[in-house]
Amino acid sequence: MAQYGPPQTVSQLEKTAKELRRDVIRMLYEAKSGHPGGSLSAADIVAALYFRVMRHDPQNPSWEKRDRFIMSKGHAVPIVYAAMAGTGYFPKEELLTLRKLNSRLQGHPSAKDLPGIEASTGSLGQGLSIGLGMALGLRMDGSDSRVFVILGDGEIEEGQVWEAAMAAAHFKTENLIAILDRNRYQLDGSTDEIMNVCPVVDKWKAFGWRVLDIDGHSMHQVVHALEAAKEQTGRPTVIVAKTTKGKGVSFMENDNEYHGKAPSKDEMERALAELS
Amino acid sequence: MARPLGMATRQAYGKALVEIGKLHPNVVVLDADLSKSTMTKDFAKAYPDRFFNVGIAEANLVGVASGLATTGKIPFASSFACFLMCKGFDQLRLGVAYAENNVKIVVSHGGISIGEDGVSQMSVEDVALACELPKMVVMVPSDEHCTYQAIRAAVEHKGPVFVRTGRAKAPLVYDAPPADFAIGKAITVREGKDVTVIANGMLVGPALDAAESLAEQGVSVRVLDMHTVKPLDEEAVVKAAKETKGIVVAEEHLVHGGLGSAVAQVTARMHPARIEFVAIQDTYAESATGEELMAKYGLSEPDVIAAIRRILA
Numbered sequence: 001m002a003q004y005g006p007p008q009t010v011s012q013l014e015k016t017a018k019e020l021r022r023d024v025i026r027m028l029y030e031a032k033s034g035h036p037g038g039s040l041s042a043a044d045i046v047a048a049l050y051f052r053v054m055r056h057d058p059q060n061p062s063w064e065k066r067d068r069f070i071m072s073k074g075h076a077v078p079i080v081y082a083a084m085a086g087t088g089y090f091p092k093e094e095l096l097t098l099r100k101l102n103s104r105l106q107g108h109p110s111a112k113d114l115p116g117i118e119a120s121t122g123s124l125g126q127g128l129s130i131g132l133g134m135a136l137g138l139r140m141d142g143s144d145s146r147v148f149v150i151l152g153d154g155e156i157e158e159g160q161v162w163e164a165a166m167a168a169a170h171f172k173t174e175n176l177i178a179i180l181d182r183n184r185y186q187l188d189g190s191t192d193e194i195m196n197v198c199p200v201v202d203k204w205k206a207f208g209w210r211v212l213d214i215d216g217h218s219m220h221q222v223v224h225a226l227e228a229a230k231e232q233t234g235r236p237t238v239i240v241a242k243t244t245k246g247k248g249v250s251f252m253e254n255d256n257e258y259h260g261k262a263p264s265k266d267e268m269e270r271a272l273a274e275l276s
Numbered sequence: 277m278a279r280p281l282g283m284a285t286r287q288a289y290g291k292a293l294v295e296i297g298k299l300h301p302n303v304v305v306l307d308a309d310l311s312k313s314t315m316t317k318d319f320a321k322a323y324p325d326r327f328f329n330v331g332i333a334e335a336n337l338v339g340v341a342s343g344l345a346t347t348g349k350i351p352f353a354s355s356f357a358c359f360l361m362c363k364g365f366d367q368l369r370l371g372v373a374y375a376e377n378n379v380k381i382v383v384s385h386g387g388i389s390i391g392e393d394g395v396s397q398m399s400v401e402d403v404a405l406a407c408e409l410p411k412m413v414v415m416v417p418s419d420e421h422c423t424y425q426a427i428r429a430a431v432e433h434k435g436p437v438f439v440r441t442g443r444a445k446a447p448l449v450y451d452a453p454p455a456d457f458a459i460g461k462a463i464t465v466r467e468g469k470d471v472t473v474i475a476n477g478m479l480v481g482p483a484l485d486a487a488e489s490l491a492e493q494g495v496s497v498r499v500l501d502m503h504t505v506k507p508l509d510e511e512a513v514v515k516a517a518k519e520t521k522g523i524v525v526a527e528e529h530l531v532h533g534g535l536g537s538a539v540a541q542v543t544a545r546m547h548p549a550r551i552e553f554v555a556i557q558d559t560y561a562e563s564a565t566g567e568e569l570m571a572k573y574g575l576s577e578p579d580v581i582a583a584i585r586r587i588l589a
């Protein structure tokens with residue numbers, strides 16, 4: 001496992017993302033439940049945030065100057081746990097306690113249980129409002145910390161997301177950065193089929209946000225967009241990251257059966273082989 | 277000795293809906309991107325023109341259901357208990373309860389027996405919330421057969437109805453749909469004269485198990501399946517208060533605001549009785565298997581036995 005240290009280069013991050021994906025597969029196999037699809041689609045973004053872009057100190061999770069991170073689509077928390085273990089928030093062995101009795105690694109993020117988790121999520125639609133509150137509070141204190149929020153493309157069907165979007169533009173929180181994991185699937189099926197969320201880019205623009213439209217699996221584009229998002233433009237920024245649900249494991253890619261199904265032993269072994 | 281498990285009550289709901297769909301062309305079903313979990317997917321497949329998936333938008337779900345009801349449709353709206361009740365509560369209040377619209381709210385994933393997903397997906401307060409809506413009928417069926425009857429009764433009843441179902445397989449209480457099922461009428465699933473256990477949902481099975489275990493020790497326990505929390509069967513509660521030494525209320529819900537509170541109110545008013553509560557105390561649960569959580573949070577057979585013993589002590 002790459003050790004947390006100086007910000008990683010794009011090619012290091014690509015390797016790291018693969019390792020995080022492997023951790024996710026192992027964790028979910030061990031837990032026997034959980035959500036692989038949305039964890040894997042967000043892996044490159046999460047790797048770039050934790051190993052390069054975010055200012056944070058795994059030894060001191062409540063460091064005042066840290067950037068804040070919220071996994072608003074809380075079911076994808078395994079990829080966050082993998083990044084946290086990889087950067088040293090807790091020992092890697094603890095990853096295998098996911099979803100087990102008395103574990104700090106709850107099935108959905110629990111701020112009460114695990115230092116470094118900034119907000120308890122899992123009821124979709126709430127993270128952007130919480131992030132907006134953090135962004136406002138940090139600005140009041142003269143802090144230059146940023147707030148990063150990962151949203152699901154099914155999640156943005158919740159009205160609350162757009163209440164927060166409108167307010168963030170109104171309050172000009174340029175320190176708020178949303179990343180939309182645009183994997184085109186929700187729980188019951190594809191977003192096109194269940195609830196059409198198009199046109200995504202135009203919606204955010206109409207709500208007053210700066211929009212960066214990228215390939216969420218091109219590490220080069222991910223890093224570039226996240227760094228560009230830190231520029232002070234007087235507006236909040238959303239990165240619309242086109243992704244593939246289940247990315248990296250061929251039989252999980254775009255097969256929404258794996259939205260919320262843990263891999264069997266055989267599937268785990270095949271997945272790990274593909275990710276090696 | 278644990279009873280055999282039947283299907284999950286959410287599954288029984290899915291099956292019942294398809295049957296009801298055939299009998300009642302006015303029945304329409306709505307879901308919020310959880311049709312594979314609430315089991316409305318079966319209805320969606322059978323009657324695609326009468327099914328609306330509104331996406332991940334529970335407030336909209338309830339609002340649309342109330343609008344459909346005004347056109348003479350009988351909408352069944354489903355999602356997880358926590359999301360529908362918490363995000364849809366204002367819409368339930370004005371558009372369903374106050375308007376007295378003929379909307380059926382059937383939620384899944386009630387309680388903590390859902391297990392590993394943890395607190396954000398668990399509902400420990402939905403029954404209390406539903407009871408706070410005037411005129412809302414509130415049912416928590418115990419097993420697949422009881423659920424079937426609850427859904428049949430819901431469609432016949434004119435006015436708002438709430439039914440809570442669960443994710444986990446439910447212990448079988450009946451061998452067939454109970455013929456004496458009626459909204460607001462407890463079913464005596466076991467006669468007894470020392471203590472009465474009033475239970476609903478996932479706790480009826482453990483209550484019966486506890487009664488069986490104690491029978492071997494000479495204690496006679498009556499068990500009521502109180503599938504309807506509102507309107508409560510006051511007569512059955514008063515009878516229990518009069519005829520037995522005390523009442524244990526057992527439910528997969530926070531101790532405040534659910535069946536326990538309803539029973540305590542009736543006894544306080546009509547026939548004060550000694551009551552013990554088997555319920556979740558003032559806390560949220562966590563991630564683990566459903567069985568581990570039911571044990572850790574005091575919702576299993578030994579907890580019912582201990583409560584009965586406290587009454588007899």
Ligand SMILES: Cc1ncc(C[n+]2csc(CCOP(=O)(O)OP(=O)(O)O)c2C)c(N)n1
Nearest residue numbers: 038122123124152153154155185186187309
């Ligand atoms: C308020 C709420 N409603 C429903 C759910 C159940 N749920 C969990 S994941 C999911 C689909 C999410 O889709 P998306 O946001 O696109 O996530 P991804 O595709 O990245 O997994 C749903 C409906 C939930 N967690 N919260």
Ligand SMILES: [Mg+2]
Nearest residue numbers: 153154185186
């Ligand atoms: Mg998605």
